[in-house]
Amino acid sequence: MHHNKQIAIILSDTLQSTGLQSMLIDYFPPVEISHYPTFEALSTSGNDTFDYYFTNSTLFVLNADFFLPRRSKTMVLIDGTEGEGGLSTTNHITIKAPKEIIIEQLEQLFAGDSSCYPGENNKDLSIRETDVLQLIVKGSTNKEIADKLNISLNTVLTHRKNITTKLGIKTVSGLTFYAIMNGIISGDEIEL
Incomplete structure (x- = not known):
């Protein structure tokens, strides 16, 4: 070809x-x-x-x-x-x-060595971590995330730590880009 x-x-x-x-x-x-x-x-x-x-x-x-x-x-x-x-x-x-x-x-x-295929990298995140990630990129505070998901603030912090460790991303902008690229959230759902 x-x-x-x-x-x-x-x-x-x-x-x-x-x-x-x-x-x-x-x-x-x-x-x-x-x-x-x-x-x-x-x-x-x-x-x-x-x-x-x-x-x-x-x-x-x-x-x-x-x-x-x-x-x-x-x-x-x-x-x-x-x-x-x-x-x-x-x-x-x-x-x-x-x-x-x-x-x-x-x-x-x-x-063609792209490692970016839908859902491929999401397997590392639990369902709850994915829920937390969605709320993080939508701009929710840790307290708001805890309230929306009915979990403690410490649990939110643990999920955040696990997300950053698993993905190797420490910034909210990096997490946002990851979430959009992997179909976890659409660009329309993000507050600018």
């Missing part, structure tokens, strides 16, 4: 787009790349024949209905300094990483 990879880059940052395009052309030929500065530009193009999509976490979350069904062929560019530890469960490029690491991350995407 030696056809050109059809790639859509949806990034408003021209420098990131150009750098990514250059790396893809240099290290992963043959490729045909279309650049869209906004998600709306991609939508209005009417072109949905892409093999791969590259975007940032903000656009991914805002357009989760589009990207979630395509998550195995979507690459999310992350800063890497934001403490988003759990993003290893998604296809991502750490933009501040050395070139060798970025190339490795791209190779994993193109080889």
